[in-house]
Amino acid sequence: MNTFFHIWKYPILLALLTMFGLLAALIGTGVWHVLSWITLTIPAIVCIRFGMFPKNK
Amino acid sequence: MGISKKSVRAWFEVHKWTSLICTLFLLMLCVTGLPLIFYEEINHLSGNEAEAPVMAEGTPKMKVDDVLAKAKAVHPDNVIRYVFWEEEHPNIVTVSMADSIDSPPDVANFVALDERTGEVLKQPKFDEGFMYVMFKLHVDMFAGIPGKLFLGLMGILFVVAIVSGIMLYSPIMRKYNFGMVRTEKSTRLKWLDMHNMLGVVTLSWALVVGATGVINTLSDIVLGLWQVGQLSEMVAPYKNAAPLTGELSDLQGAIEVSKKAAPEMHVSIVAYPGTPFTSQHHYAVFMRGNTPLTARLIKPALIDAKNGSLTDMRDMPWYVNALFISQPLHFGDYGGMPLKILWTIFDIVTIIVLVTGLYLWIARRKAQEAQIARMEEEEEELETVNA
Structure with a gap:
């Protein structure tokens, strides 16, 4: 597999989700707030998942 | 990505020094910022x-x-x-x-x-x-406009530290999968991996909050x-x-x-x-x-x-x-209570990234140098292979 893709696919995906979440709540209310909460919850869960239950390889 | 061993070393130096200068202030900002997220509620x-x-x-x-x-x-x-x-x-x-x-x-x-x-x-x-003290510490450390601008400068260093951290993530993670934390080798490696993993996951939040914080310090100039x-x-x-x-x-x-x-x-x-x-x-x-x-x-x-x-x-x-x-x-006050709670989580994660970063520097300065040397060798090997 391409090294760049291997290293960066998840960080880039999480960054896009975060940016979407940060902007969504600013642009609209209602469903946009819900979308913002969902997209921002994903990186938060990733932190908790890998922070508390580390994967060894 | 074609990062040469020279530039790995340079980014490492940038990361080390920008972090070292701003970490204590950033820790203060993250800690005082926690109650400020809930200013209205409190x-x-x-x-x-x-x-x-x-x-x-x-x-x-x-x-x-x-x-x-x-x-x-x-x-x-x-x-x-x-x-x-x-x-x-x-x-x-x-x-x-x-x-x-x-x-x-x-x-x-x-x-x-x-x-x-x-x-x-x-x-x-x-x-x-209490909230007034938290607010003043967070905004200007009771030092007026110079205090505010100083914190803005610390914010700029924080942003540079994040960018240099991104540049170091590639060479470190080349051989590993995302989310890897080596818990069995040594405490230092465990916290290094934790620092890298939490840092890369929260990088866009930290960049946005860091950069907008810097812009806020310019309010008097604006x-x-x-x-x-x-x-x-x-x-x-x-x-x-x-x-x-x-x-x-x-x-x-x-x-x-x-x-x-x-x-x-x-x-x-x-x-x-x-x-x-x-x-x-x-x-x-x-x-x-x-x-x-x-x-x-x-x-x-x-x-x-x-x-x-x-x-x-x-x-x-x-x-x-x-x-x-x-x-x-x-x-983080524009998306109801759920957004405030997410802000709290990312703030705490940032505190962990700062503390682990400080720990990595204090506890194992030498080991870290060795790690960089190894990375440089690996880069060199790779380059020889690629050549």
Whole structure:
């Protein structure tokens, strides 16, 4: 597999989700707030998942 | 990515030094920022917030000047400088007064009143107690504009530290999968991996909150630019006008004229003539829109405070709007309680990234050097292979 893709696919995906979440709540209310909460919850869960239950390889 | 061993070393140095300089201040900012996320809730619980009694729907409001007269009665020797309306608190108007129109900005007496009855609901204090200390530490460390700008500089270093951290993530993670934390080898490796993993996951949040924090530290400069730029253009015809004397035109009229000029907007703040947000001769009626975004982009209507006519109304210049948009993105107060909780989680994660970064430097400086040397070798091997 391409090294760049291997290293960066998840960080880039999480960054896009975060940016979407940060902007969504600013642009609209209602469903946009819900979308913002969902997209921002994903990186938060990733932190908790890998922070508390580390994967060894 | 073709990162040479020389540039790995350079990015490592950048990461180390920018982090070292800003870490203690950033830790302070993250810790004081935690309670500030819940400023409104804590203010509410501590009883520092006015609450309007429930009355029949559509109860008429008094003329705003009559309500303000009741505020003046509380501090007869004071002058009114600003009047606020908050979206979340309908039927309440808050008046900010001081002993003179040009008192320092942090000298103020607040009176919150019911717009329907003119009853004084509360005299909230914003310059004492735990939250005030947290706020001042976070904004300027009790050191005024120089303190603010210094924290802005620390914020710039923080942003550079994040960018250099991104540059180091590639060579470190080349052979590993995302989320890898080596728990069995050594404590240092475990915390290095944790630092990298948490750092890369939260990097865009940290970049946004860091960069918007830096923009917020420029608020006084932005205000100054606006004063000498757009504001002075708008009030140019009044440059040589005689100073205001006697009674001002009524505020109710000024508000109605402003609403007529921008019917889809609501009044947010009124600045009285002689305050930094307007001229010596005008009320500035700041209007906000209805969406989360346009509610931030307030727009001033300048009303001649003698004859009550609209002089000018313009959109704010881009640098003021940039500051306005930066505020919610820094505070996290624009998406309800869930967003505040997410802000708390990311803030705590950032604290962990800062502490682990400091630990990595203090505990194992030498081991880290060795790690970099190994990375350089690996890069070299790779380059030889690739060549």
